Amino acid sequence: MTITQTPVAEAVRLTGARRVYGGGDQAVVALDDLTLGFAPGTFTAIMGPSGSGKSTLLQCAAGLDRLTAGTVHLGGVDLGALNEQRRTVLRRDRIGFVFQAFNLVASLTAAQNVELPLRLAGRRPAAAAVRAALAEVGLADRAGHRPSELSGGQQQRVAIARALITRPEVVFADEPTGALDTAASREVLGLLRAAVDGHGQTVVMVTHDPVAASYADEVVFLRDGRIADRLGGPAGLPGRAEQIAALMTRLEQR
Known part of the structure; x- marks a missing residue:
């Protein structure tokens, strides 16, 4: 059966998104009539804050969870x-996924882990494409090392190569630097930034x-399942991290 598709200007769009877990007095509203789009590239x-709906937004946008209402x-x-x-x-x-826990298959080499999405789709991976994907993440x-023979940062870089090898329309990253030290985090974030700037990739990342x-x-700030604030501007601008931290502090104090 053919999937019906209409041309749009956004890679992903949530409209009137509502997600409720449980019912009655125990109902928890994770997303509350949220509308948000992510442009290509x-x-x-x-x-x-914790419980604001960040992970639920990512899971629903990626089709891992279903909305209670909305599209x-x-x-x-x-x-x-x-x-x-x-x-x-x-x-x-x-869709490509990058998780905090890496989710690599322990018995497979780095190259075999990168190949996995293609093999699951019934496609024969081109050795040159796998080599290029690993080279792109340094x-x-x-290529022949298993996850246990790689550092945490190297494992996450393998996960990024795996996510990007199919050239997905969107990469969803859930706390991709949460288990990494500062140096490894910068490497991983630089790779995600390069995927956007160099390949026109769309990346949506949940982070604290x-x-x-x-x-x-x-940066889109959520609170109680709704958009509480937004911050645009050039990535990497001096003082930007401090500005983001200040906005988060004000949000948590409301």
Whole structure:
């Protein structure tokens, strides 16, 4: 069956997004009539206090969770109109994921982990493409190493190569630097920034770290499942991390 798609100017758009967990007196509203779009070729950071809806937004936008009400469109496809099988295929073919926990397969080499999305899609990975993906994240000489033989930063770089090898429409990153030291975090954030600037990739990143958020083109602040504030401006601008931290502090004090 062909997926119906309409041309749009945004890579992902949530419209009137509402997600409620539980019912009655125990109901928890994680997203509350939220409308937000992500333009192609941009890097957006999502921030907010604990319980603000950051992870729920990412999961619903990526088709990992279903909205209670509202819509999510990925490249013009209404995710709510797809059954689970078609959503799985769409995620595999058109979305990349980078998680805090790396999620590499321990028994596979770095090269085999990078190949995995293509193999799962029934495609034969080109060895040159895998080598190029690893070279792009600075791991050309680690292709035969397993995750246990790599540092945390190197494992996350393998995860980024795996996410990007299919040239997905969107990469969703959930606290990608949460388990890394400062130097490794900068490397990973630089790679995500380079994917946007060099390949026109769309990146949506959930983070609690103002320094990580400073790499983004825009920072969207959530509170109680709603957009509480937004900050645009050039990524990497001097003092930007401090500005983001100040906005977060004010948000947490409301």
